[in-house]
Amino acid sequence: MNIGKKLKALREEKHLTQQEVAKRLGMTQGTYAIWEQKETNPTLEILKKITKIYDVSLQNLLGEKQEAQDVIDLVDNYKNLYQEQKETLGDLAKVMVERNTSRLEVHDSSVVYEIRTYHRKELYEVEVQDEELSAGFGTGVKDNYETYTIYTDTPVRRYDSAARIKGESMEPDIPNGSVVTFVNNGFDVNGDIYVISEGGYGEETLYCKQVFREKDVFRCHSLNSDPQYKDFFLEEDARILGAVVDCVREIDPDLIED
Incomplete structure (x- = not known):
């Protein structure tokens, strides 16, 4: 469901008119009506006001609850890595993105990712x-x-x-x-x-x-x-x-x- 359909569904669920919602957001009814027709997200400031009107989280409004948590966990883990590990992970991510872009299946061939090692001396x-x-x-x-x-x-x-x-x-x-x-x-x-x-x-x-x-x-x-x-x-x-x-x-x- 795109953002426009989501906004309309939430408004109708609360039995509110476009004019009522627009007034709470500090905009005209015509401006708000455009948002209910869009597929892209409004500004973050508007989104935060909408979450307060409908008492929903920003993640729920955008339909990204699970994905957002995955991203948060990934970033937290990344911050705890050594610099060498961060670089290796970054290289691996680039390779995986390139493979997806070229529409290659992961199981088509075995890929070995070499991790550099060092001799103490x-x-x-x-x-x-x-x-x-x-x-x-x-x-x-x-x-x-x-x-x-x-x-x-x-x-x-x-x-x-x-x-x-x-x-x-x-x-x-x-x-x-x-x-x-x-x-x-x-x-x-x-x-x-x-x-x-x-x-x-x-x-x-x-x-x-x-x-x-x-x-x-x-x-x-x-x-x-x-x-x-x-x-x-x-x-x-x-x-x-x-x-x-x-x-x-x-x-x-x-x-x-x-």
Whole structure:
């Protein structure tokens, strides 16, 4: 059932006239009547108003309840994958779409999807601190001084410390979940990306931001253009630990062979 027929059926079920529904939606009867003749969806704003009138969910109105839940589950699972697994899943999805487009049946032939593996001796080790650097609005320091080892296929230059990034405000240059290495040299070059500690002992907050010196203050800038990530100035208790040297992705441990 297309959206127009669905709207008409709901209206008649509630014994409402087009004029009554149109008034609740803040439009003329003629405009609403057009919606009952359409096969495509109205704007999201109108759809939300309609769900309130008929006391139905948006998914039910669009007839996509089961499919929508499947999509939600798929996205949630995707977010929990390693970057390597995400890339493999993406490649697999492209192949399956191409096969559907060319109208090939899955059982026509056996397809083997090769998953790349790595030899540990060919990878680079990075010792990562057991606390995350916020690329968003800050995250507290655990202060336990523990580290763990990750492996990457990207060459790593000399560094003093390394930490995993949490948040999307430094994307696309520094993706959420990636690992950055940095040197403990304080502030040096205006506009470089730095690791910053702010707050008193035991209450510190760590950041990874692009930093600019403006007179006697430091302005922190996010690379992500989303307006929610606004520039901010460091407080007096903030310390710029050092510049970021490299940003690397972790290889899924399950893909590493000794």
